[in-house]
Amino acid sequence: MTALQSALDTASEEFAVAKEAMITKLGEVEAEYDKAIGGGGPDKVERHRKRGKMTARERIELLIDEDSAFLELCPLAAWGSDFQVGASLVIGIGVVSGVECLIVANDPTVKGGTSNPWTLKKSFRANEVAFQNRLPVISLVESGGADLPTQKEVFIPGGQMFRDLTRASALGIPTISLVFGNSTAGGAYIPGMSDHVVMIKEQSKVFLGGPPLVKMATGEESDDESLGGADMHARTSGLADYYALDEQDAIRIGRDIVSRLNWKKKGPEPKTEYAEPLYETEDLLGVVPSDLKIPFDPREVIARLVDGSEFDEFKPLYGSSLVTGWAQLHGYPVGILANARGILFSEESQKATQFIQLANRSNTPLLFLHNTTGYMVGREYEQNGIIKHGSMMINAVSNSKVPHISLLMGASYGAGHYGMCGRAYEPRFLFAWPSAKSAVMGPQQLAGVISLVMRAAAEAKGRPFDEEADKGMRAMVEAQIEAESLPMFLSGRLFDDGVIDPRDTRTILGLCLSAIHTNEVEGTANFGVFRM
The missing domain is CATH 3.90.226.10 (2-enoyl-CoA Hydratase; Chain A, domain 1)
Structure with a gap:
């Protein structure tokens, strides 16, 4: 495999702003985690201890x-x-x-x-x-x-x-x-x-x-x-x-x-000798921009997660909005699917489908790194079959039998959340960084859609459209969706297994892969009908 070469400028202003935003969000998560550790409160804990x-x-x-x-x-x-x-x-x-x-x-x-x-x-x-x-x-x-x-x-x-x-x-x-x-x-x-x-x-x-x-x-x-x-x-x-x-x-x-259980793992054992990533995990604090509309290269994340930063990229020149490839993590083989520029087009969907099939052939667990706004919409893309191709990807994810792990790094919106193995698709584990957001679509887009529908309804009935009321509605909806798409809100509803510090990601993924291999790791050749 080839070791990834990082182009991340850790001395740049953009990196510093992103890192500061992540640290602030981490502080908010830790404050809530402290509440869980505190249990019923100091008085209840003290009474419990007095009982020995x-x-x-x-x-x-x-x-x-x-x-x-x-x-x-x-x-x-x-x-x-x-x-x-x-x-x-x-x-x-x-x-x-x-x-x-x-x-x-x-x-x-x-x-x-x-x-x-x-x-x-x-x-x-x-x-x-x-x-x-x-x-x-x-x-x-x-x-x-x-x-x-x-x-x-x-x-x-x-x-x-x-x-x-x-x-x-x-x-x-x-x-x-x-x-x-x-x-x-x-x-x-x-x-x-x-x-x-x-x-x-x-x-x-x-x-x-x-x-x-x-x-x-x-x-x-x-x-x-x-x-x-x-x-x-x-x-x-x-x-x-x-x-x-x-x-x-x-x-x-x-x-x-x-x-005395005489318990044995059924999955293959990891390689015992492997190299640590070439780059500092501390850098992961500044990879994701504070504004999720700004794309980032997921290879910078992969380079700080996988053994030796080695990554064998699959179809690098085709469907480039989705990065796919093979790596090793704490000695375990993994296939990785990572969103590069947010939007999933037909090419990305077909590429993902083939990659998931190959992972099942080789009995290789899959890691999904989310930063997607969903599948592309528009006349050209509909005519070119985006529904068929997006459905192929979701079909592959749904019927894949190798273990999946999902990590929400940035946006995870719409059916893209499904195609990247969201909670409903039963990944073995799903974690989120404090920077992540997940909803049916972005707050501004959702509010805009509601506004357009209301405007069209008013025109159809021959009624004047209340611009001031529309402005208020947009602000209210945007605030609601923003609050409901944040990782703590989603974690509170058990839509993930925890909001984690990016610096702990490699360790957590290693623990998950080890637990996964207590069971058999076996793929399938049995997928649903792929519409061509």
Whole structure:
């Protein structure tokens, strides 16, 4: 392969402006992330500690291998809603006893770890990651069950959590529950449906109904320990497979369980020797212009992500608005599709379709780097078949079986978002930089379309058009779309797996590729009908 030659001028004013804009946006993201880490607030965390308990993230830190990374997913879930940022749940991928596992931890400092609608969506995403990548699931349980005021949105769909656990077990994916406190009502079914269960002396409480509910339902007097304590479940009901003396002991037992799983990866191993990129990852802060209307060369990003900055470009002279080619990242082979000038034309669509087919032939994972305003419109392009060709690309993305990873760097608008493997097309992982935006189209374009439609409607009815009202409408719509296309808004709705620091991109992609290779990496020759 040929090493890419960077033309990025890190001393230029344009670079400095872009870098400053990115750093400002990163600060905003970090402030929201701090809210998730803060859980229910200092008083709730302090009360939790006084009970001799660790926080959810402290438990995870002790559970994973020393000095190993934890790839947290969807940390901004519920952002912009009435619920705590983070949705009272921590999910992510960590290495436990040498095995990559999907870890799910309730945050008991937020309403006792109860599940609200966003908690459900986040847990469903966690299970999806486990299924797709064949990752053992470790649940760190301390939950009061459903958030009762929102039960109408939690109860019926909530059954999927338990369905997923049992289906994981049926597929041979190990499920492990470490119970750190109350595991009440629906929360009781998490250990009940796990393969391995660890409970803690005088701390774990697992019951379908606590003493007050039992009293109401049956008139029976009971206490926590006799009804659902660890001692009872270890000696009498048999729900507890292991009996821990404290939280640290429970985590030790959990690590021992994983070490005895005899778990093997199914995907091919990476090359162990590879070179770091030739250029500084710090440069990624200034690659994306502060104004997304200004194009940038994605090769500058690729050169700072892939091993040795080596990139074997495919069809470099054809469909040049889309860069495609082969590389290696942390020893894993990848095929890369990256938007160069935003718009996807027929040539780019056909080029992408062929490239995706080739990746499936060679069982090579695909990385999509988004900066697209969508497929080209206009009479000439319609007559030349842009619908057919765009559909070919989307067909290829939809039916491709090799793992996909998507990264939103800049714009990701319209059907271009689909063709570049947006969330609806089930990439294994999807992350966004703080510079990213995604919507049906840009704010000005969307407001302009609405204005033209309203103007045409007024003319058709013979009514005068209110220019002042139109001006106000445009401003309102532009502000709305701008707010709704920002990465924190989209991340809050779990439309991505996290808004990340560009400097961390190579590391995060490496962690994702490693997790992906726990499962088989296999392509397909079976695509839908391509309209020619």
